[in-house]
Amino acid sequence: MAKLLKIRFSTLMLILGLLFLYVPMIILVIYSFNSSRLVTVWAGFSTHWYAELFRDQQLLSAVWMSLRIAFYSASMAVCLGTLAAFVMTRFSRFRGRTMLSSMITAPLVMPEVITGLSLLLLFVHMAQVVGWPADRGMATIWIAHTTFCSAYVAVVVSSRLRELDLSIEEAAMDLGATPFKTFFLITLPMIAPALISGWLLAFTLSLDDLVIASFVSGPGATTLPMVVFSSVRLGVSPKINALATLIILAVSIVAFLAWFWMRRAEEKRRQPVQE
Amino acid sequence: MPEVLSKLRSKLPSGRTVVFGIPFIWLLLFFLLPFALVLKISFSSALIAVPPYQPVFSYINETLNIVLNFGNYLFLASDSLYVAAYWGSVKIAFISTLVCLLIGYPMAYAIARAPLQLQLVLLLLIMLPSWTSFLIRVYAWMGILGNQGLLNNFLLWLGVIKEPLRMMNTNFAVVLGIVYAYLPFMILPLYANLVKLDTSLLEAASDLGSRTLNTFWKITLPLSKGGIIAGSMLVFIPAVGEFVIPELLGGPDTLMIGKVLWEEFFNNRDWPVASALAIVMLLLLIIPITLFHRYQSKELEKNG
Numbered sequence: 377m378a379k380l381l382k383i384r385f386s387t388l389m390l391i392l393g394l395l396f397l398y399v400p401m402i403i404l405v406i407y408s409f410n411s412s413r414l415v416t417v418w419a420g421f422s423t424h425w426y427a428e429l430f431r432d433q434q435l436l437s438a439v440w441m442s443l444r445i446a447f448y449s450a451s452m453a454v455c456l457g458t459l460a461a462f463v464m465t466r467f468s469r470f471r472g473r474t475m476l477s478s479m480i481t482a483p484l485v486m487p488e489v490i491t492g493l494s495l496l497l498l499f500v501h502m503a504q505v506v507g508w509p510a511d512r513g514m515a516t517i518w519i520a521h522t523t524f525c526s527a528y529v530a531v532v533v534s535s536r537l538r539e540l541d542l543s544i545e546e547a548a549m550d551l552g553a554t555p556f557k558t559f560f561l562i563t564l565p566m567i568a569p570a571l572i573s574g575w576l577l578a579f580t581l582s583l584d585d586l587v588i589a590s591f592v593s594g595p596g597a598t599t600l601p602m603v604v605f606s607s608v609r610l611g612v613s614p615k616i617n618a619l620a621t622l623i624i625l626a627v628s629i630v631a632f633l634a635w636f637w638m639r640r641a642e643e644k645r646r647q648p649v650q651e
Numbered sequence: 652m653p654e655v656l657s658k659l660r661s662k663l664p665s666g667r668t669v670v671f672g673i674p675f676i677w678l679l680l681f682f683l684l685p686f687a688l689v690l691k692i693s694f695s696s697a698l699i700a701v702p703p704y705q706p707v708f709s710y711i712n713e714t715l716n717i718v719l720n721f722g723n724y725l726f727l728a729s730d731s732l733y734v735a736a737y738w739g740s741v742k743i744a745f746i747s748t749l750v751c752l753l754i755g756y757p758m759a760y761a762i763a764r765a766p767l768q769l770q771l772v773l774l775l776l777i778m779l780p781s782w783t784s785f786l787i788r789v790y791a792w793m794g795i796l797g798n799q800g801l802l803n804n805f806l807l808w809l810g811v812i813k814e815p816l817r818m819m820n821t822n823f824a825v826v827l828g829i830v831y832a833y834l835p836f837m838i839l840p841l842y843a844n845l846v847k848l849d850t851s852l853l854e855a856a857s858d859l860g861s862r863t864l865n866t867f868w869k870i871t872l873p874l875s876k877g878g879i880i881a882g883s884m885l886v887f888i889p890a891v892g893e894f895v896i897p898e899l900l901g902g903p904d905t906l907m908i909g910k911v912l913w914e915e916f917f918n919n920r921d922w923p924v925a926s927a928l929a930i931v932m933l934l935l936l937i938i939p940i941t942l943f944h945r946y947q948s949k950e951l952e953k954n955g
């Protein structure tokens with residue numbers, strides 16, 4: 377009886393917690409279809425704010441800018457993060473190991489204002505010493521995002537690398553494959569799912585970042601969070617609700633596809649056992 | 652010819668060094684070096700110029716001049732605003748972390764005990780909001796908490812309150828926003844820890860007559876210590892430096908160091924004071940960061 381009660385308590389908390397997470401988002405979505413300018417008073421159904429959203433040139437160009445930065449940052453972060461994860465899981469003792477592992481884990485928790493400020497000072501010094509970057513913008517945001525995203529990629533990829541059966545890699549090397557070839561033919565295909573989820577995580581993190589980008593950006597590069605922030609600062613606006621709805625929709629679709637795909641992969645893995 | 656090639660090859664760094672070197676140099680250049688520069692600029696003084704600070708090192712007439720200005724730190728210590736902001740940040744981050752833990756622990760426990768198929772769905776549901784947009788999730792509360800907001804309207808309609816409660820622009824709203832935004836980061840490490848928990852231990856305890864609550868205090872909780880530390884640090888450390896949430900949900904009496912740093916940097920253009928603020932914040936956070944690092948590197952190096 378007591379056990380039942382306890383399970384019930386944690387299940388109840390789970391349901392309440394999920395409600396807590398989702399009710400504000402559902403409210404956002406509902407009020408994006410409100411015809412009134414006031415976000416809190418319902419005045420009838422309308423898709424007016426969506427039309428307004430697509431007419432906003434400044435916002436659309438910010439979306440394009442953010443998507444490009446996120447794409448480049450995620451791609452670079454996957455390369456760097458995978459290398460770092462490989463070093464951490466496959467190389468045993470070497471000099472600089474503790475330093476590398478602390479430099480990988482620290483960005484996970486570092487307050488954004490500190491990262492942003494420190495990178496800005498770096499870019500200012502670099503401009504003085506080597507003459508690059510002359511003006512800050514997309515390239516500097518790309519470097520900043522790559523740095524903190526690769527930490528997340530390293531965590532995702534290293535947990536997959538640790539699960540792998542080492543004997544397959546060893547067998548390939550015993551059969552004469554170079555470490556390079558073994559990595560590309562054996563290891564890489566096996567960690568591909570982790571690379572994809574790492575890439576997606578890095579992509580959303582980059583797309584979402586306001587603070588670091590605000591520090592290292594210049595007048596030329598305005599990302600989507602900066603536009604949203606300057607509008608939200610002035611108060612609630614149904615246009616932002618419409619934008620939020622579209623973002624939630626896109627993320628839900630990707631998450632559903634990922635879930636569907638993972639389930640199918642799981643079923644496929646089970647099938648040979650059943651036969 | 653092959654001789655030349657092999658000679659050339661021996662000059663080149665080995666593959667191992669390259670694999671190690673690329674991420675190492677990148678992080679050295681773009682993560683560690685910047686902190687040294689923040690430290691340097693924190694000893695500079697503000698100047699109306701581009702960039703807006705006095706150089707710390709200068710080389711004039713064959714003499715290296717090092718001018719260290721401790722004024723910024725003395726200024727931080729003497730102005731009660733900054734001390735109050737540090738204290739406020741730590742207090743708000745601590746309360747938020749505690750609330751996250753109290754809500755997140757039972758949730759993670761329930762997920763870890765759910766059927767395997769359901770676990771994946773539940774985890775996706777927990778993570779999904781944090782993949783949308785941080786800003787928009789904070790924004791969602793602006794419409795709910797305002798004086799004319801949904802929550803006040805609802806409570807007025809219920810007749811629980813006679814006049815709107817002031818919830819927006821208070822520390823309550825800031826804590827609520829932090830809990831809302833960071834809850835998934837508390838749940839994930841807790842889940843990862845609790846799912847590995849050997850249930851036979853719990854069964855053994857119950858067979859030996861231990862009551863459920865007793866088993867929880869003596870077995871489940873101590874064994875999930877790693878998850879609690881990781882989750883708490885993932886919430887506490889970023890929350891101390893949080894800028895967006897106090898800016899959007901906080902009021903004039905909400906003093907948090909992330910916001911103060913932002914204002915020093917962007918509004919006052921005082922880079923040296925902003926740098927000094929960052930250095931002191933880092934010193935405050937060094938113990939939590941070390942704790943987190945120790946746990947995380949244990950995770951990274953398992954079987955390694």
